[in-house]
Amino acid sequence: MSTIDQNLQAVRHSIASASCEAGRGPHAVKLLAVSKTFGADVVLGAVRAGQTAFGENYLQEALDKMAVVAAALPGTPLEWHFIGPIQSNKTRLIAEHFDWVHTVEREKIAQRLSEQRPLGLAPLNICLQVNTSGEISKSGIAPAELAALAHQVAALPNLALRGLMAIPEPALKFEQQRAAFRPLRLLYEQLRGAGLALDTLSMGMSADMRAAIVEGATIVRVGSALFGSRDYQ
Numbered sequence: 001m002s003t004i005d006q007n008l009q010a011v012r013h014s015i016a017s018a019s020c021e022a023g024r025g026p027h028a029v030k031l032l033a034v035s036k037t038f039g040a041d042v043v044l045g046a047v048r049a050g051q052t053a054f055g056e057n058y059l060q061e062a063l064d065k066m067a068v069v070a071a072a073l074p075g076t077p078l079e080w081h082f083i084g085p086i087q088s089n090k091t092r093l094i095a096e097h098f099d100w101v102h103t104v105e106r107e108k109i110a111q112r113l114s115e116q117r118p119l120g121l122a123p124l125n126i127c128l129q130v131n132t133s134g135e136i137s138k139s140g141i142a143p144a145e146l147a148a149l150a151h152q153v154a155a156l157p158n159l160a161l162r163g164l165m166a167i168p169e170p171a172l173k174f175e176q177q178r179a180a181f182r183p184l185r186l187l188y189e190q191l192r193g194a195g196l197a198l199d200t201l202s203m204g205m206s207a208d209m210r211a212a213i214v215e216g217a218t219i220v221r222v223g224s225a226l227f228g229s230r231d232y233q
């Protein structure tokens, strides 16, 4: 078995056991393989090992990789998730090439994505990124402003508002990790209570996915545990 096969098996096993520990079903959590900084060959290896959903942070790098992967495995249905910061001059290419965007934090960006989503494609799946840890420098919308943004985005025609995403400050201890994810789950439950049909909590990475799953994550975004450490972010 190749390294990527082994790593995928190990990560899938961790996801299944954390789900079980939390009393959740075996398919409650989806694995998003974060392939940023890794080449198309690495993605192809993961696809051959059965992985279908990939997360990318850098637009040009992602587009180059998608083209190589599509040429090597024509007709293989893959799902591409944009998980990096979004500049407004990049929205068109994101709207044309991705299935999901996890990092929407402003109405203007959401409007552009909706306007620029090609008509033949399904609505673009959206998670709103929330700044749950409150530092001024961090990206994500402030919790106090989330409900207004969520209702605006839910009304846009070519987007499907699916849920929330956060990247809390790294914490070493399991209980601290859980506590860092809890505010996002509470916000998610509030929005659902207010009538928004959300089904996605995108939280947890290689170092804290178990805590995220116990707190209700439905997508974990995992890079280094699958592909090894990165030379750059």
Ligand SMILES: *Cc1c(COP(=O)(O)O)cnc(C)c1O
Pocket (backbone or CB within 6 Å): 034, 036, 057, 083, 084, 167, 205, 206, 207, 221, 222, 223, 224, 225
């Ligand atoms: C890089 C990245 C990840 C994956 O991080 P790992 O620690 O390598 O698992 C997840 N989410 C986002 C938004 C990222 O930028």
